Amino acid sequence: MERNEFKIEICANGVESCLAAQEGGADRVELCAGIPEGGTTPSYGEIKVARKVLERVRLHVIIRPRGGDFLYSALELERMVEDIKVCKNLGADGVVLGCLTPYGDVDVEACKMLLTHAQGMSTTFHRAFDRTQNPMEALESIIELGFDRVLTSGLQPTAIQGSSMLKKLQEHADGRIVVMAGCGVIESNIHEIYKETGIVEYHFSARRKKPSQMKYFNPAVYMGEAGADENALNFTNVDRVKKTIAALMK
Numbered sequence: 016m017e018r019n020e021f022k023i024e025i026c027a028n029g030v031e032s033c034l035a036a037q038e039g040g041a042d043r044v045e046l047c048a049g050i051p052e053g054g055t056t057p058s059y060g061e062i063k064v065a066r067k068v069l070e071r072v073r074l075h076v077i078i079r080p081r082g083g084d085f086l087y088s089a090l091e092l093e094r095m096v097e098d099i100k101v102c103k104n105l106g107a108d109g110v111v112l113g114c115l116t117p118y119g120d121v122d123v124e125a126c127k128m129l130l131t132h133a134q135g136m137s138t139t140f141h142r143a144f145d146r147t148q149n150p151m152e153a154l155e156s157i158i159e160l161g162f163d164r165v166l167t168s169g170l171q172p173t174a175i176q177g178s179s180m181l182k183k184l185q186e187h188a189d190g191r192i193v194v195m196a197g198c199g200v201i202e203s204n205i206h207e208i209y210k211e212t213g214i215v216e217y218h219f220s221a222r223r224k225k226p227s228q229m230k231y232f233n234p235a236v237y238m239g240e241a242g243a244d245e246n247a248l249n250f251t252n253v254d255r256v257k258k259t260i261a262a263l264m265k
Contacts, residue, residue, distance in 0.1 A: 016264055023260055024075070024195065025251055026054070026220040032251035033065045035221075036072060039256025043073035045111055045139075045218065050249075051239075052082025053142070056098050059105075066106045075109035075139060076102045078129070085115040085143035092125055099132045109137030111166070119148035121156040130160060140165045142198065150180065151187055164193035166218055173199030174208055181212040202255070202262045209263060217263065221255035224248070 018040075025036035027044040036044045046065050049055030054077045057065075066074055078098050080091050087095070095112065102110055110133050114122035121140075130138060140162045147153035150170055157165050167184065169177020174196040185194045196208055197218030205217060224247040238245060 018260070018264060020215060021260075021263060022193075022195075022216040023256075023263075024197075024216065024218045025256060026050075026197070026218060027065075027251055028220070028222070028249065029057075029061060030064050030068060032220075032222070033069055033072070033074075035251040035253045036256060037069060039221070039251070039253045040260055041072055041256060043075055043108070044069070045075045045077060047077045049082060050220075053079075055079050055081060056095075059101060062102060062105050062107060073108040073137070074106075075111050075137065076107045077141065078102070078110050078112040079141070085113055085146060086117055086122075087114055087125060092128065095129055096132050099129060099136075103133070103136060107136065109139065109163075111139040111141045113141045113143030115143055115146060119146060121147065121153050121160075123156055123160065126157075126160050126162075130162075138162045138164075139195070142166055142168065145170045145177075150184065154184060154187060154192070158188070158192045162192060164195050164216065166195045166197050168196070168198035175199060175204045178208055178211040181208070181214060185212050185214050200259070202259045205259055205263045206265055219259060221251050221259055222249045223252035223255060225250055 023041045025041045025044045027033045027046050028050045033044050046057050047054035048057040078095050080094050114125035116122045140157045144165050144167045168174045169180035171177030188194050193216050195216035195218050196214045200217050200219035227246050
């Protein structure tokens with residue numbers, strides 16, 4: 016197998032992770048804030064600086080105004096439109112989005128409206144797909160809408176657990192859309208996922224904890240959920256990116 020037969024996307028939680036993805040040999044990044052919530056739209060400044068430092072890597076940005084479900088109000092959709100416009104104006108190569116109905120189907124009208132504003136950009140339907148009630152019908156809707164790819168773990172917590180469904184989705188897509196495997200893709204399982212599914216695009220974070228440089232912490236106060244580890248930062252690691260790509264190529 017040759018490296019150019021595969022596409023590697025890094026889920027980057029900031030500019031530092033974007034730089035690590037680039038140095039590690041990724042093809043593109045999906046820039047996200049709010050990773051503990053599954054990814055939310057990053058700030059204007061984050062997108063602008065990421066675009067400046069990424070010289071060899073394509074920049075895709077998640078369009079997700081909050082964590083939780085994927086059923087969006089009119090006001091939320093209005094904000095998503097404005098975020099897409101910001102991404103386009105800042106030179107992002109693509110956007111990553113997805114909307115569902117209350118019954119777990121693809122919200123075709125909402126997606127169609129958002130895609131109108133994303134014309135000229137690459138488009139990915141994100142893991143809202145893994146919350147759909149009928150994946151094959153959802154895949155057909157996404158194809159008909161004109162998305163370039165769909166990111167999925169095969170409707171399971173991780174891609175390795177969902178490998179049988181990923182194979183079915185890859186076969187059903189039949190080249191009409193790219194099926195990208197993501198969630199829990201690591202050095203030790205990426206090649207197995209490829210062997211079982213035939214999928215050639217992979218999404219992973221390759222993060223490693225970096226201890227905080229703070230010398231003093233108030234143990235009584237948390238900025239987020241009580242008990243969370245706020246004494247370390249998680250960034251994409253260059254060596255882990257390289258090792259995961261190497262594991263795929265073995």
